[in-house]
Amino acid sequence: MQLNYLPTKEGLYDPRFEHDACGVGFVAHLKGAKSHYIVQKGIELLANLEHRGAVGSEKNAGDGAGILVQMPDMFIRKIAKLQHIDLPEFGSYGVGVAFVPRDPEGSMECQTIVEACIKEIGLEFLGWRPVPTDNGALGNSVKATEPYIYHIFIKRPAHIADAESFER
Numbered sequence: 478m479q480l481n482y483l484p485t486k487e488g489l490y491d492p493r494f495e496h497d498a499c500g501v502g503f504v505a506h507l508k509g510a511k512s513h514y515i516v517q518k519g520i521e522l523l524a525n526l527e528h529r530g531a532v533g534s535e536k537n538a539g540d541g542a543g544i545l546v547q548m549p550d551m552f553i554r555k556i557a558k559l560q561h562i563d564l565p566e567f568g569s570y571g572v573g574v575a576f577v578p579r580d581p582e583g584s585m586e587c588q589t590i591v592e593a594c595i596k597e598i599g600l601e602f603l604g605w606r607p608v609p610t611d612n613g614a615l616g617n618s619v620k621a622t623e624p625y626i627y628h629i630f631i632k633r634p635a636h637i638a639d640a641e642s643f644e645r
Contacts, residue, residue: 560605569643
């Protein structure tokens with residue numbers, strides 16, 4: 478259904494894909510080129526969004542926001558090595574993000590479940606990396622429930638033929 482207030486289809490834009498969303502922006506290179514400039518513009522866009530998701534009673538208490546970037550292979554290799562994790566060639570590993578409870582028992586339980594699920598679907602778990610965070614800008618109402626954030630490293634098994642199949 479074409480809504481009257483939307484622009485008409487032109488170039489990469491198609492009004493069929495319009496839907497409501499709060500605080501969404503998009504910055505990309507049409508040919509997929511990687512550049513720090515695109516990341517800088519994405520951060521600028523994010524900083525200029527007045528509403529980036531659910532907001533609590535404090536202005537600095539919300540559900541978070543971020544940017545999605547292409548896999549920064551050199552950076553990921555560097556931080557994995559610090560955790561004594563050896564990564565295979567680019568395209569043969571994946572990195573996930575997990576938010577786990579701060580209490581040690583809950584954190585360990587979540588990590589155990591994630592590792593078991595990875596094995597259950599036939600992937601190889603490589604390790605965890607605690608992600609450095611700075612909660613200095615968070616409101617007091619959310620600091621008590623702030624989770625630990627971890628990267629999860631997973632290796633593509635031999636039975637998955639290529640990087641695209643692994644990504645799917």
